[in-house]
Amino acid sequence: MTTHENPLNDIFSGYDDSIFSDGSIDPLGLRIIWTFIGNKIFKSKLNTISTNSYLFTINLFHHTVIQHCIAENPAAVAKIIGKDEYLNTSDLIEGLVIFLENLLIHVSVKYPGSHVVIPGTNKLNNLVNAGGKAEVTRMVKVSKNNVDGILVRQYLLGIHGRHKGPFTEMGILSTRGDALYANEQLWKDARQLFDLDKWKQLKLTLCELITKKILDAPKMVRGKICYPLDEVLTQQVTEAYAGILDATAYTSVTFKQFWLTRLGLREGISGLLYTEYCNALSDSPYDFDPEAILKAAYQSAGAALELKMIYEVEPLLTMFQKCTSRILGHKLPRLDEELSNFLDYWLDNNDVKPAAIKEILLTGNFDNNEARLRLEKLLTIYESCVEGDSRAGRFFKQLLQYHKKLMEDRGNMSWVTLGVDDSISIHRPLHLNESALEQLKGKAWVNEYYLPTINSLHKGLGL
Template sequence: MTKLHVLNEILTEFDETISSELNVDPLGLLVIWSSYGQDIFRRRISSISNDVRNFTLNLFNHAVIRSLIEDDGVVLGKGLRNDPAYAGRGKDSAAFKQACLIYLENAFTYAMIAAQNNKDVETTGVLGISKARRRWDETQGNPRLLFSHESNAHVLVRQNSLGVSGRYKTPLVEMKFFDGAYDYALPESRVQWEKVRTQLLVKSKPLANLHKLAREHLAELLADVRRIPECSFSDLPTELKRAFVSTFRSPVVVGTYTRDFWLAVTELDQGAPGALYEVLNQEWTSANQRQERQTADVFAQAAANSSLTADDKTKLEYVRVLEPFLAEMDLLLGVMLSAKSQTLGEATNKWKSLGRDARTLPDRAAPIETNTAMQAQASGTASVRLSELLALARVKNIEQQMEGLLHYHEKVMQARGQSPWLRLLGGNQLKVDVRIRQLPAKDDRPIGAWVHHYYLPQFRNLLSGLRGCA
């Protein structure tokens, strides 16, 4: 196996912190707030995994693959058996599972394109559909579907990580449907797959029918003697294409038949996320019109839920203590980035004009510094960065706080192999090398205002789909 193939076997998950940090997170705060946010949601949702249709499509694809692996009657053709990537493991190899995932994702996407003129078919949110449309046009509506784990079968560049299976892998791992190597036979996994059978496939006839059709088609395809079996879209069974569309035609449709299942297996209606769930439910009137509350208000109301355990209440309170501190750090950097060139004194006056002073950062940092359990929850990079921010906040002089924040920013950017956004010349002159930031009005950013949302918009989006609402 080549070095590239070895890497492809390993690098199959999408890391949202990589791209998200590069251009919009100059202080590297994402890794801090996401650590506390994910402790609430237990990695069930994220900025790239919060769509009920994609959740269900990924789980469905794995359900098909699992059934093929467990069925001894499904036999691989000579070409696949002799593929070195299968390494004698056959249907239990990573290459086989990846090939199945790619094939099923592409079949679904092309089926949606073919039906996109139907008024009840919603293609927005289908991952990779823009690239797929180009392939569709290039082939006059008859693209090839290749059964392969290699990049020649991909429609979306780096589809193993950027497609449905990559973006929605972590939540299913966290829910114990399989581990990072796609092992479906773990003891805890058997319980989850039994729920799929009894609570999803049995109760949803369209999904059960699609499962049957997809299995039958793949079983036939896998018997092909070629090393890379393939099927043109026109030869894909018509009934299978129709079933893909009718079952997954929109998040609203998927939400109507999966709501109870997903709430049960994610447990997002219980504990700390459950308290947020109750508050968000109040945002919907009988006419299903959203009346969204501010993030800080949602967390405050959720933390006041009397049914919460002490541990779940603590998770919410940690966020309520953390965010006012991170928000002020973000604002201070904004002040420093508000002019192409300014002295530390001029920046200090701007900070004061926003109602801040030398005590603003220390006061916001104090409840975090005195809570060792809260600090211990963060680990790795998140822990290091939080500790460094707390340290620079101890300084009682505004100009020294800005110098400390500048050095912290330089360290974050250096770790990324990038240049800092601003420099300090002559020990007093701030020089900005990127587009300047527009400062908010004082009334628009009162002390304690939040700027990070801790996956609340993503939770809203998932719940919107689960409600069966557009």
């Protein structure tokens, strides 16, 4: 660390895949419960946003290039950090990674129909077609500020932003703001990983660009390193980047082995789930069934706690979500016989085992307090309504009261409200056809615990 660098730690926060308001997609707050359980298995290395194996590899490649340049040019780095936009090394690194992303987006616009879809390509294409008046169509900056990227909030929603959390959990990036590339052996391995024709040529090209244009002689505009597009996106850079817009650039066995190991899919419960996934894919390549895979893993793992949590908790979550969907799809402003019969049906026909859920809550492993409180509240509602008279009516009211309190705590509007005369007003209705209504009666689980992410990564890697 130089004398100019801000020594703050932990300023490089992990990406939160719940960045989008749960109030817009999750009326009962079930997401925090199932993601907590899923993260018990996958150690937060997977999420529902980072599902594209090409982008995993591109992000690793960009950081490999930057790590090499930073390590090879400490004196040049020391001259840049400590002022203006670059108070510490992480500011420079994150500015550089967005700089590279923006170059790649520009290249992607030049090669429509490429196999590898880069986030921001459509946005830039629209800006160019609108006349190219926006600054991002003409200038490229080394900056993580929202106004300087092609994407709105690119620092969070670009390639780097989408993968920040998983990369930190995998140990690729450090949580320390002043030492993001602390794992020296990993970066040595990563450099060898990209010692392939297309990647090697691009690595050499980008290293030369960063060293000459940004580290050795940066062009500063109002405290930011900034260049006209044509000064940095040369024909050489364009052609080198174009080489990795083809899916064949990602089929190396070394890529596959690297990601399987880093994602934790070779060992433990996550490895077991991956094995069951592969077995299921082998038996039925066109029938991806997360529930069957999870149940098969549960049976073969000798009821491992993490899988038992899913096996026992998911039926309760499924029941509540399907009953809520049915209420939101109701066409009358009251609880009528048809809706009552549906709720009674679910109270009679479910796989909920209160004793098993209570045991899980008492194991000491349900250590997310908010998830615990929500699960306890849902279980209390279920137990208080599963027997006795007027079950459907009581369940209906308690479910809506729970929803109202949850939305108030979030500062969001309720999707459905209960009037003083037990009338209901649905503010975000669901339009359900006969097929959808019938599916809501089925016991099929609604949460998939990151298995779709595994499915996507597996297919992208050509495993």
